[in-house]
Amino acid sequence: MSEILQIKDVRKWFNSEGKKLxxxxxxxxxxxAGEFIGIVGPSGCGKTTLLRIIAGLEKQDEGEVLLRGKPIKGPGQDRAMVFQDYALFPWRNVIGNILFGLEIRNIPKKEALEKANRFIKLVGLEGFERSYPHELSGGMRQRVALARALVCEPEILLMDEPLSALDAQTRNVMQSELVRIWSETKKTIIYVTHNIEEAVYMADRIVVLSKRPAKLLDLAEVKMERPRDRFSKEFIDLRAKIFRLIQS
Ligand SMILES: Nc1ncnc2c1ncn2[C@@H]1O[C@H](COP(=O)(O)OP(=O)(O)O)[C@@H](O)[C@H]1O
Ligand SMILES: [Mg+2]
Structure with a gap:
């Protein structure tokens, strides 16, 4: 497998009340390429900042971030972001939301509709094409956000705590769905979460960050076959190991 992204000795400061943080x-x-990477760490440690640097929305002060060997200069169609709050357009229905990215890129209508329908099917939203965001549950809204990101066919999907607003039951269902969609689309996924269980359930490898200022504590490989059993000893042990590492 080839390396799609290289993060090299990245440092980032913010200005906070006149001080450098x-x-x-x-x-x-x-x-x-094709890997499912989890990024975990305590709240406020810098996970979103790291993801925004990869997205090209923020610039590191030191170090390098290379995408296919080239420094990231800004956002691009090769990367799409999915957020916790869905960021859907309330005045557009499901298909309208999914079509949005294709419209601004002037994709011909027929082709755009075909694409949108393909991704509606992929994320399990058939029958809800004409529904509006307020008519949908949190899990369904996140499916729309996912389809909207995928329809532009990015190589890398950047996800920032996308399931955090959901109840535990829906979150588990969506974790399985994400693993299925990832394996069907062969995307590279970088998935930020403060929920260690979530990362252990889904990821190939987990970037474990310390509390702020974030240092890399571990790059944990998850060797368990999917679908993973959350109650297996291996699962519980790895989850506990990462938990203790972050606490220390
Ligand atoms: N634009 C900004 N200006 C100043 N401080 C910021 C900015 N963005 C984030 N921070 C601070 O950087 C730290 C890390 O934030 P963030 O990356 O959002 O953490 P996480 O996503 O892990 O919770 C926090 O202390 C936050 O307050
Ligand atoms: Mg965050």
């Missing part, structure tokens, strides 16, 4: 303290790791 170190947020990312020398983070390095590589991401292979």
């Amino acid at each position: 170190l947020v990312l303290d020398g983070i390095s790791f590589d991401v292979r």
Whole structure:
């Protein structure tokens, strides 16, 4: 597998009340094409900042971030972001939301509709094409957000705590759905969460960050076959190991 993304000794400071606040303290790791990477760490440690740097929405102060060997200069169609709050357009129905990215890129209507319908099917939204966001449950809204990100066919999907607003039951269902969609689309996924169980359930490897300023504590490989059993000893042990690492 080839490396799609290389993060090399990244440091990032923010200005906070006239002082320099170190947020990312020398983070390095590589991401292979097609990999599902989890990023975990305590709240406020710098996970979103790291994801925004990869998205090209924020710039590191030191170090390098290379996408297929080239420095990231800004946002691009090769990367799409999915957020916790869905960021759907309330005045557009499901298909309208999914079509949005294709419209602004002037994709011909027929082709756009075909694409949108393909991704509606992929995320399990058939029959809800004409529904509006307020008529949908949280899990369904997140499916719309996912389809909207995927329809533009990015290579990398950047996800920032996308399931955090959902109840535990729906979250579990959506975790399985994400793993299925990932394996069907062969995308590279970088998935930020403060929920260790979520990362252990889904990811190939987990970037474990310390409290702020975030240092890389571990790059944990998850060797369990999917679908994973949350109650297996291996699962519980790995979850506990990462939990203790972050606490220490
Ligand atoms: N634009 C900004 N200006 C100043 N401080 C910021 C900015 N963005 C984030 N921070 C601070 O950086 C730290 C890390 O934030 P963030 O990356 O959002 O953490 P996480 O996603 O892990 O909860 C926090 O202390 C936050 O207050
Ligand atoms: Mg965050």
